[in-house]
Amino acid sequence: MLLSRWLPGLANLLQYRREWFRYDLQAGLSVAAVQIPIAIAYAQIVGLPPQYGLYACVLPMMVYALVGSSRQLMVGPDAATCAMVAGAIAPLALGDPERLAQLAVIVTVLVGLMLIGAGIARAGFIASFFSRPILIGYLNGIGLSLLAGQLGKVLGYKIEGEGFILSLLNMLQRLGETHLPTLAIGVGALALLIWLPRRFARLPAALVTVAIATLCVGVLGLDSRGVSVLGPIPSGMPQLSWPQTNLAELKSLLRDALGIATVSFCSAMLTARSFAARNGYTINANHEFLALGVSNIAAGVSSGFAISGADSRTAVNSMVGGKSQLVGIIAALVIALILLFFTAPMAWIPQAALGAVLLMAGWGLIDIQAMRVIRKLSRFEFWLCVLTTLGVIGVGVLPGIIVAVLLAILRLLKSIYQPTDAVLGWVRGIEGQVDISQYPQARTLAGLVVYRFDDAILFFNADYFKARLLEAVEREPEPRAVLFVAEAVTSIDVSGIVALREVRDTLLARGIVLAIARPHGTFLRMLVRSGLARELEQRLLFASVRAGIRAYRVWRNQLQREALKEPGRAGAAQQPSHD
Template sequence: MFLSRWLPGLANLLHYRAEWFRPDLQAGLSVAAIQIPIAIAYAQIVGLPPQVGLYACILPMIIYAFIGSSRQLMVGPDAATCAMIAGAVAPLAMGDPERVAQLSVIVTVLVGLMLIGAGLARAGFIASFFSRPILIGYLNGIGLSLLAGQLGKVVGFQIEGNGFILSLLNLAGRLGEIHWPTFALGIAGLALLIALPTRFPKLPAALVTVAIATVVVALFGLDRFGVAVLGPVPAGMPKLAWPHTNLEEMKSLLRDAIGIATVSFCSAMLTARSFAARHGYTINANHEFLALGVSNLAAGASQGFAISGADSRTAVNDMVGGKSQLVGIIAALVIALILMFFTTPMAWIPQAALGAVLLMAGWGLIDIKSLHKIWKLSRFEYWLCVLTTVGVLGLGVLPGIILAVTLAILRLLYSIYQPTDAVLGWVPGIEGQVDIRKHEDARTVPGLVVYRFDDAILFFNADYFKMRLLEAVQREKHPRAVLFDAEAVTSIDVSGIAALREVRDTLHAQGIVLGIARARGSFLRMLVRSGLAREMETGLLYGSVRAGIRAYRLWRNKLRREGPSAEPV
């Protein structure tokens, strides 16, 4: 019980299946092959030496493998968080590389502590705002971003311009600058990545492709012909040390750490939930806060920088067929061994081959079939999915997601503001009540309006509820009573209670009795707590619509015998 709650990764590994090892080994080697050059490149974004990017991979990947609940998610350096770290530390470091490294460690530890605090505060509900269309749109946006971002490695020149559209426009205007040896190597890598899984499904296509490309570059000296390679990487593990700082720096870094923690969690959670949905299991958002927080503390302790869910490496893991968290451990150990003993061969890895692997990973993230399904089910959610993709491409990951979530919430509020309602009747042969607007042959009880409101009655729709109910009464000829079917009213607030009182008083002034059927849950509790249940005339709260109608008929018959002075039943 303890392991499954606090160390789900370890609990999963204790029930490891032997048949998982081969795909996990292949996936771990493939992830390591991609993680190494990406980590080196992202370290340069922050302004750190290349080996620091590898420091940020090893211990966090192992920690997450034990604590994390996602079987596919790979953690590591992320472009968005790296850019935010650079913006946080550069003004304080003032060009001093040593201070950049020290401040990066401090902000990473702050990010870790914030994420752990959010997990303990059970702030994982934030992830519930990421609906399925938003998840698909997010992955599509990340996939297209990967395609645009890696094309430069394949064509042999750095594509300028920020964003998907500007990158493609820049590429289209510079097609004459294609470096053909690099392009040929990249196309050959793509061909291998497409062919190998079909012909030899048990081979790790990404690793084999990178290995073959590296051997070709080294044997033929293609770097002399302008083919870009990784270049030398210093060997060795980090020397642990705690950096010094002051209160003013801490205040500045604390503000930036909040944003970095938000981006880190959103990126990791969206990726983890998306791949969990693909493989039929669920993610505990509160626990993911803790897992990501401890992983960031591990990154800080190993002199690295803030990490997040690595979408490209997660995509490679999924593409190769990784089965468990052992993939992260294998990848981390491989990176550690290479960092200590085998940094020399890394210098020959061609950027074109790495670009080809990431192009395939990006293409695998794009889900066109789900877009077609969403279009058939809901046009609004289809456009929400598309907008998420466009937002991620045009505004960035976090602003794009925030825009989509905001629109989804506004749509939800609008649906609550004007929910569906109905005047109920009966059709022979159909069990239960029906909406009389949809059934012309529906019958009603003369003098009785049975009205249903299909959502909570809250401050922003209380007046709408009052208006719709009174309009329904006005359409009835000679109404004597209203039976409010409250089964769908899950809750009501103070404004809703006030509106219900006003409805009762307005009807009473017209000689019309108000009854309520099927009140339950928090709605019924509010009726009792507000005193409205006590204020209503005896017997006007009913357990069912049928009971309310039966009481109305008895009262109507009593009226006929005794006259207007007859009390409601």
């Protein structure tokens, strides 16, 4: 039981079925075939040599296979997190490649520690703050940034300037410097990356494309004609180490690490939950915080950089038919063998081919169809999605996301501050009460206002509740009583109780009785604690709307009979009682 709680992957492997191995072996080889070129390409996003991308695969994949709860999720370099890592460490490294690698390790370990801390604090709910429109907008922004940043590799020159706008302007200004052999390699690689998945879905398109491009460079000697290649890649595994740093650097990296950790977790959870749902099991968000955190620390101490759930490699695993976490271990061992014995051929990989892989990765992050659906459903969330994209490409990943999240929270607060409400009536053929603003033909009882408020009554909306109820009373020609339907009021605080008492007193001063139907939960407990339930003498608290209306009819008929017996007598001070 303890093993399955803390090491679900290992617990699953201890119950391994022999018949799974054939599928897991095939899936592991396929994942490695996709992971290797992508990891090499993503290392360039961070600004690191290609071997660091492979370092970020081996140990993290093994660790997640033991600690993670998802049977399909593959961890590794991710375009979004790589872009965020680059933004965090590039200003501090000042162009020093060695320092860049050290800072990548530091920020990755910080990300891991934050994820573990969040898991211990059971903060899995954080993923809920990243709504679908915000995540789509964020990924669109990352995708556009990747497109702008990688076009230079395909065109054959280095694009100067930071950010989407400056990179795009610099590229357009220097189109005349395009290197035609490099452009031919890049365009050919793009064509293969588009065609191969459509024609041969099971082939690792990225690996085949990079291999063909490398073969062309070697056979045709294109490197001597100015086509840029990776160059020699050191063989062997990285040494486990911890770089030196100082307090000023840590303070700068902590903020960025928090953003990377949040985005890394949300991205991984979206992928893990999607594939878990397809395969009939569930994912524990709090445990995934721990698993992803330990995997990031493993990436850091093995000289890698921050990793996340890799959706493309997870999709390959699922498509080929991987059955267990052994897929990740097999893929990691294959990558380790490549690092130990087969790095020499990688020296001939053309930068244009890797640029093409990254262009396809960036394009794959942009989801136009999802934006169309969001626009159809909610204009606000559509513009929130667009704003997130503009924020990411304009002011940076983390500030863009923070602005979008704050806007979403402000909209939520506005909806709580001004929740929906209704004056209720009845329509023949419709069960229960209806909003009379939606049904003009609805019937009401003369003198009775049946009012519903659709949220908690708290300090920031208590005055709004009071104003709206009194406005509803003003619209009734000769109001005698108000029946407040409280079934949607889940909670009320001290300010809300004060507002409710003020409403009661204001109505009484005008000879109007306030009754409450369907009080429950925290709302009812606060009525009792505040003494308001006692002040209402339990005669004006009703278990249902129907009971309140029945009591009003009895009370109204009683007033009418007494008015006939004693003309001029005021009956408004009397109160209806339970039928």
